[in-house]
Amino acid sequence: MNPINQRRWQQFQANRRGWWSLWLFMALFIASLGAELLANDRPILVSYQGAWYSPVFTDYSESTFGGDLDIAADFRDPYLVDLIREAGGWMLWPPIRYHYQTINYDLPTPAPSAPTTDNWLGTDDQGRDVAARLIYGFRISVLFGLALTILSSIIGVMAGAVQGFFGGLTDLLFQRFIEIWNGLPVLYLLIILASVVEPTFAWLLGLMLLFSWTALVGVVRAEFLRARNFDYVRAARALGVGELTIMVRHVLPNAMVATLTFMPFILTSSITTLTSLDFLGFGLPVGSPSLGELLAQGKNNLQAPWLGITAFVVLGVMLSLLIFVGEAARDAFDPRKGGMR
């Protein structure tokens, strides 16, 4: 690492709250990336007649384990469990023995049922394990948020840079267009568009990208307009450095602080928008694990508070962590912070 980035890294670490938030968030995120190993209705590893099987990664037929029929193996079926045990085999299960789609038919009370040692956070109104759905829902929310943030930042920074750099008529027309575009009622449009197409992850990402890229244009444009007349930009020009290099090297970093300041907010708002669409029922396809859908269930089943409370706590913790990380990142990129004298 060169000295600048070392200093930035130190600056980031100096913000203890953001530093710990990053660790916590990364731990949660990486854990949720391996959701299949944490919550699944298939064992991670099966030993059967001296051979090894990994049902998490491969589909096996019931006949593989001595069953009669050539159907997909259901490892939760007592029949199959017995078959494997009688053959002297064993199964290594994930800590949560439910996939997000798995329906637990063996409930003590009608669904939604309260937390038990089996279903740690209870089940939802279709008898699916809440803990399993949370892990998958967290992953999909964060991945969606990150993808949307990165894409809209790239588009936003480029659009802002073009406006600030060229100025004049380009700037004028572009600004008016963005004003009109921002005037559109985004949520209604998303709902209408989501009812026209079959919403999938990619479709939703594309639709939201249509409206979220404008968030950064203003600040980036302003930074470019301001910075192109800086003395050190003039000095670089006098040194004979090319225009594009100047923009990327001297002007863009000025805009990056503003961008990075906005990014956590874009990320949280992306996650919030996805959650609210899911909550309203216009989001991800039916059956997808989603925090918004869990919130909606909590609203519909006030007698089952574990639904609403769980969704609220997870959303609250996730969004707070992201904001703290964003604050620390902003400090890290601020050349005026720390290192004085």
Added chain:
Amino acid sequence: MTAPLLEVTDLAIDFNGQATVRGVSFTLDRGETLALVGESGSGKSVSALSILQLLPYPTASHPAGSIRFEGRELLGAAEPDLIAVRGDRIGMIFQEPMTSLNPLHTVEKQIGETLLIHRGMDAPAARARTLELLELVGIADPESRLRSYPHQLSGGQRQRVMIAMALANEPDLLIADEPTTALDVTIQQQILELLSDLQQRLGMALLLISHDLGIVRRMADRVAVMHRGQIVEQGQIDAIFDTPQHPYTIELLNAEPSGRQEPVADDAPEVLAGNDIRVWFPIQRGLLRRTVGHVKAVDGVDLHVRAGETLGIVGESGSGKTTLGLALLRLIDSRGDIRFDGTDLRALDKATLRARRADIQIVFQDPFASLDPRFSISQVIAEGLRVHFPKLTETQLDDRIRSVLGEVGLDADTRHRYPHEFSGGQRQRIAIARALVLEPRLLILDEPTSALDRSVQSQIVDLLRALQSRRRLAYLFISHDLKIVRALAHRVIVMKDGHVVETGDVENLFTQPRHDYTRRLIAAALFNH
């Protein structure tokens, strides 16, 4: 014997627990002028601000000391008592007339405000008094100026309005914090004359804060020299100036840029020649942005510089000297002939021009703005090298950076630090190093010393002179500071409103100015010597 008007005893100021000012004591009698002198950061402004308790408390604190105004303690006084004193008994003028007036209020409102608060005047009475004050501070046509906003006034007029505000309630004490630093020399002189005239007429005490010894010598009765938060010496003005005791005072008095340039060899080749250079900015009006006229920032300037020679360009702000520098660098469009080494710079295409840029370099006025804060010193200097000498290896780059830093008098081991870790003078050296490393033939110096303290200024002048003789550099030295121009230039161009009013050898020009404007400029700049 009666008590003095203002008595500051053993004043101490801390910022965030760090000792900034220690043991400052001085007194001030009615009708007397005391000057607080020192370089930036010496604590003179904060000492003055603490008299009115205007520091950012509780970041700032006073661990010790007392400030007595007419026998009443101001330090730690209750807010209502302070308000009764501020603007009524003690008036204050700030350095920057641009920012010390509220841009959204008219002149009438700004001056009238203090009258309404302290005197309880009604609107017509306040208006009459405001007119009287504007006349007092010498604003022409005060009636129509009442409705002007600050941006419609010139720098000098704004400072006059500031003075009118400070004087509105006929204070017993006027604190003037660098009242003329931001102004042109001829305006400076007018403001100073106004201040001393008003002081005599109204019999106020004046606490003048300045780094400019010339102004101090002319204005003050007594002087207190501050250095690193302490008063190192104080006494009658003549005593201090004629027989300074403290080494710092002696250093300060000797800090004036001195010396003259050696003449240039007759056979020195001409480096830059400009013929009839014009920079006009169109004025556009109306919906269709029709061009209705031009602001002639630079209008028909001829100049030529030889190797090893310094051409000084002097003039007040707005005279077009900086624009001329940018035009010569081809950083803005211009018309007319600009020949560098015989090639017409204006005819070059972009790529060729970029390759030639190494030959002409520039050093800007503000060393805080001219270095990218995100670049380490080594990166700042390497940037141009990488463009013009792409074949250099990293080690060779580093060698060149270290040698150029040594040449401008900086420690080469500091090259991985960032600009904000350096002082203003050091940053200006870095900016010079950035230009020098490309081995230019011509260096355009755009007010390179005006943001610096006097003692640092003369160090930079010495450095520039040494570099010039070693490298046979041609300088285009843009400045409003005639003392420095005299120390550094061979020939001088005097600019006014985009035109050259006079040009000639530096000695001739200073001793026998022909043009009326030059004469005024020199009189204003050197009046205190």
